[in-house]
Amino acid sequence: MKDYYKILGVSRDASQEEIKKAFRRLARQYHPDLNPGNKEAEEKFKEINEAYACLSDPVKRANYDRYGTAEGVSSGFGYESYTTFTDIFEDIFEGFFGSFGFTKNRPKKGADLRYDITITLEEVAKGVEKDIRFYRWEICETCGGSGIKPGSEPLICSSCGGTGYIRYNQGFFSVSKTCTKCGGSGKIIKDPCFDCSGRGKVRVERELKIKIPAGVESGSKLKVTGEGELGEFGGPRGDLYIYVDVKDHEFFRREGINLYCSVPISFVRAVFGGEIEVPTIDGKAKIEIPPGTPSGRVFKLKGKGLPRVGGTHKGDQIVTVYIDVPKKLNERQRELLEEFAKVSGEEIKKTSKGLKEKIKDIFSM
Numbered sequence: 001m002k003d004y005y006k007i008l009g010v011s012r013d014a015s016q017e018e019i020k021k022a023f024r025r026l027a028r029q030y031h032p033d034l035n036p037g038n039k040e041a042e043e044k045f046k047e048i049n050e051a052y053a054c055l056s057d058p059v060k061r062a063n064y065d066r067y068g069t070a071e072g073v074s075s076g077f078g079y080e081s082y083t084t085f086t087d088i089f090e091d092i093f094e095g096f097f098g099s100f101g102f103t104k105n106r107p108k109k110g111a112d113l114r115y116d117i118t119i120t121l122e123e124v125a126k127g128v129e130k131d132i133r134f135y136r137w138e139i140c141e142t143c144g145g146s147g148i149k150p151g152s153e154p155l156i157c158s159s160c161g162g163t164g165y166i167r168y169n170q171g172f173f174s175v176s177k178t179c180t181k182c183g184g185s186g187k188i189i190k191d192p193c194f195d196c197s198g199r200g201k202v203r204v205e206r207e208l209k210i211k212i213p214a215g216v217e218s219g220s221k222l223k224v225t226g227e228g229e230l231g232e233f234g235g236p237r238g239d240l241y242i243y244v245d246v247k248d249h250e251f252f253r254r255e256g257i258n259l260y261c262s263v264p265i266s267f268v269r270a271v272f273g274g275e276i277e278v279p280t281i282d283g284k285a286k287i288e289i290p291p292g293t294p295s296g297r298v299f300k301l302k303g304k305g306l307p308r309v310g311g312t313h314k315g316d317q318i319v320t321v322y323i324d325v326p327k328k329l330n331e332r333q334r335e336l337l338e339e340f341a342k343v344s345g346e347e348i349k350k351t352s353k354g355l356k357e358k359i360k361d362i363f364s365m
Helices: 004-008 016-030 039-055 058-067 086-097 121-126 267-272 331-344 355-363
Strands: 113-119 128-139 165-170 173-178 201-212 221-224 240-246 253-255 258-265 274-280 283-289 298-301 317-323
Touching: 004 016, 004 039, 016 039, 039 058, 113 128, 201 221, 201 240, 258 274, 267 274, 267 317, 274 317, 283 298, 283 317
Parallel strands: 113 240, 258 317
Antiparallel strands: 128 201, 165 173, 221 240, 253 258, 274 283, 298 317
């Protein structure tokens, strides 16, 4: 004879509540859906099911205790045994599939919000604080979030009887679903609050000071916890996400924490060398140009780039110099360059004189 008490792991004088708890625990552990392909678990579940079908019925349990048998006890996966533990399926499906409809009045986190902001490269270099404004839902102060007109009382939902959910039979088990008439609140508002139209919340402009750390890049996302929309059924607020866009700079080009720029130098400076002053993101710096510097030479200003987010290390500023060829020369400059070309053995192509120069030549004759 099978010892049903031993199978469920309870004493012979266990209460119905103790038997039920033991069965639910074991059924979750050995249910075939949670142990696919495990024949041992399947047989164990059948045995647990058989034991519970007997011991959960007072008449069958009394017969079993007296005679060692219980007439009518199912020995397998029959529908009779399933209908004796509908509530176990709620636990099983909730753990196996997610919620499966059993989410009535559970705290739910509010929706997240997004805010887009544009900052300059100078602000990236040092970090910046910004005042922002956005709209979100707030609890209605008039009704305190109930949605009911002050002085009025809500009605009990006739569809769910105030429970907030409706139970449907699905074959050999039942499923609870949120009541569509009351939305899960169990109440019907007959006289809604005038200020919020029964919503219990109103749209309000929110002002907030946010800190954007130094070193952020375009596309960075900053999270401000608890500044999103209201939660449901006592759940926490959602979060606010700040999406950062860095405005293009007219002088610098950014690559990570390094900055790139191009600086003109004169022909004379390229030939003879000397010191030049170049702009940086936070001031000015000097570069020593060696004699004979060609156009396109690269110089590095160490530590003059941008910081890493959350760090102290800074990138570099990469400076490319190019020779700025003058477009206009005065007479003396032209003479000297022509003399230089002659000494260097270079032939200069004479350009045709302009109208102004031709008139000048006529009057000088």
